[in-house]
Amino acid sequence: MDRRVVVGVAIVDGGRVLAALRPGPDGGWEFPGGKVEPGESDEVAAAREIEEELGLRIIVGAALPGEELIGDKYVLRVYLAEPAGHDWLPVLREHTEIRWVQAADLGTLGWLPADRPFLATLGHHLVADG
Numbered sequence: 376m377d378r379r380v381v382v383g384v385a386i387v388d389g390g391r392v393l394a395a396l397r398p399g400p401d402g403g404w405e406f407p408g409g410k411v412e413p414g415e416s417d418e419v420a421a422a423r424e425i426e427e428e429l430g431l432r433i434i435v436g437a438a439l440p441g442e443e444l445i446g447d448k449y450v451l452r453v454y455l456a457e458p459a460g461h462d463w464l465p466v467l468r469e470h471t472e473i474r475w476v477q478a479a480d481l482g483t484l485g486w487l488p489a490d491r492p493f494l495a496t497l498g499h500h501l502v503a504d505g
C-alpha cells in the first residue's frame with residue numbers, strides 16, 4: 376500500500392518560521408499540518424490544516440526538497456508558506472505551544488525525527504527571507 380502523505384507547513388514571516396509543540400509521549404516540535412485526504416492536493420491540505428489547527432490563513436509556496444518516512448505508513452513533505460495577512464490571533468487547537476524561530480535557533484528545539492533533515496535547507500531560506 377502506498378504511504379499516505381503528511382504535509383508539514385513551514386510558515387515563514389520576517390525570517391522566522393512557526394514551530395509548534397505536539398504534546399504526548401510521541402510529541403515534539405514540528406511543522407503544523409497533517410494528513411492529506413484522498414483526492415486532495417498537498418497544497419489544499421496544507422491550507423486546510425493550518426486554518427483548522429491554528430485559525431491562520433496562509434499562502435502555500437514550494438515544497439522543500441526531499442521526503443522523510445514516518446513509521447511504515449506515512450511520508451512527510453514540508454511546504455513553505457506565508458501568512459495571508461497580519462491580523463492573526465493565535466488559537467492552538469492541537470498544540471501546546473508555538474514559537475517563531477530564527478535560523479540560528481532552529482537547532483535548539485527538540486524536533487520530531489522526520490523533521491530534522493529539512494532544517495538545514497529551511498535555515499538558508501530563513502536567512503534569505505530575513
Ligand SMILES: Nc1nc2c([nH]c(=O)n2[C@H]2C[C@H](O)[C@@H](COP(=O)(O)OP(=O)(O)OP(=O)(O)O)O2)c(=O)[nH]1
Nearest residue numbers: 381382383405406407408409410445451487489490
Ligand atoms: N503535522 C505534522 N505531523 C508530523 C510532522 N512530523 C512528523 O513526524 N509528523 C507525524 C506526527 C503524526 O504521527 C503524523 C501527522 O498526524 P496528524 O495528527 O497531524 O494528522 P491529522 O491532523 O490529519 O490528524 P487525524 O485527522 O489523522 O487525527 O505525522 C510534522 O512536521 N507535522
